[in-house]
Amino acid sequence: MGWSKVEYLETGDSYYAALLKEFAGAKKSVLMECYIFQMDSVGRALLEALSECQGRGLRVFLRLDGIGSRPDLSEIAAFCHERHVELEVFHPLPFAPLGTYHSVGFAKADSFLNRLRLMNRRSHRKIAIVDETIGFTGGRNVDEVQSEKVVGKEAWHDLSLRLEGDGVQELLQAFLFRPVHKKQFKDCLVNYSSKLRRDRNNWLAKQMKDAKKRLWITTPYFAPTPRMLLELRKAAKDGVDIRLILTKKIDVLVSQLAARGLYRQLIRWGIKVYEYQPSLLHRKMWVIDDLGIVGSANFNHRSLVHDLEIDVILRDPAVVSEAMRLSLEDQNASRAISLEDMAKVNFVKRFLSWIAGWFSYWL
Known part of the structure; x- marks a missing residue:
């Protein structure tokens, strides 16, 4: 079981380029899902x-999120x-008109009221x-802001994985929304049902609780639930080396304000807080002792409570060592x-962070 090959992109x-190469060589099917x-x-x-894959007679299937991809959805x-x-x-x-695509999600019927009721639940998966x-996942959307060829050094700093092995079948089950009844996640962390979301959060909290050496978290959007904050505090009290790598440059200002409102208490707990400087950091990666996690989930309420996410669990020592290097x-x-x-932050910024903190549940 697991991943026989993991390539960091x-x-x-x-x-x-890796996607285009695999699409060109595909023999049976190409399935893709993206937020933006x-x-x-x-x-x-x-x-x-x-x-071109469709023209060769392959099964081709594309799923996009109704909000994340909304600006160009009609043209797509x-x-x-x-x-x-x-x-x-x-x-x-x-x-939004139904148009020439299928509506999918958790509504029993595609209606205005059901769309309104479920509008907050997004598919943030990639x-x-x-x-x-062969599977791919990570934090990247399909957008020129991720391409150094297009935007140069301002390209977002992100991470994707190319995967082979038995774990691809688990990735496929997640893509197809097939029922999973096991609490013990093997290769993928998924949350496309209430039970799976609860199990995922319990699993993540347990990994934090059991950490002995290190807990390194890279995320652009930091607004964890009170339970996860408590686990961070307990781990810091137990002497775990906790490092949070966040971002200086940001596309969602209210999210950064909420995160910075937590810096003071995090540092007092003994947690090291960093802000990535060169460009907007969009990478989502954890290193917990000798375990690695890479995927689409941020460490915020949206990923923990609201949105659909996909992360892969990395256990091979060489693969986790590479995650540590990154x-x-x-x-x-x-x-x-x-x-x-933090003592130099003026009153206005502190006040704005306090206000943003009240909206953490939606961030």
Whole structure:
């Protein structure tokens, strides 16, 4: 069981190139799911590749989120309809026309009221599966902001994985929303049912509680639940080396304000807090002792309480060692935040962080 091969794709360009290569060599099927899919140069190249797969008689299936991909959804839907690429939209907005795609999600019927009721639950997952033997996941969307070829050094700092092994079948089960009744997660962390969400959070809390040496968390959006904050505090009290690598540059200001409102108490607990400097850090990665976790989930309420996420569990020592190396590189490119820094924060920023904290449940 597990992953027979794990390849870290550190740049957006390497990730998109790997997708295009696997799509070109696919023999049976290509399945893809994404939160944000932009109809830019990156998105068009991938859509053309999916269209070519469809033309070769492969099963091709694309699922996008109804809010994350909303800006270009009409154009994407028109392209897929013309090229006969099957498109599903997860929880479309209430007023969005059904158009030429299928509505999918947790509503028993596609209606205005059901769309309104489920509007807060998004699919934040990033998955690609080729021939049911090769999988991709991580934090990257389909967007030029992830490409150094397009935006240069301002490209978002993210991470994707190319995966082979028995674990791809678990990734496939998650993609297809098939029922899972096991509490013990083997290769993937999933949360596409209330039970799985509860089990996932319990599993994560237990890993934090059982940590003995290190708990290194890389996430751009930090607004954990009270339970997870308590686990952080307990681990710090037990002497675990806890490091939080967050981001200086941000696209959701209220999220950063809420996170910075927690810095003072985190540092007082003995937790090291860093802010990545070169570009917007969008990477989601954990190293817990000798265990690694990489995927789409942030350490915030949205990922813990609301949205659908997918993460893979890494246990091979060499693979986890590589995750540690990447984490240390990110720390070296970050600025450590101190209590002296927090003392310099003016009243207005502290007040805004306090206000943002009240909205943490939605962040």
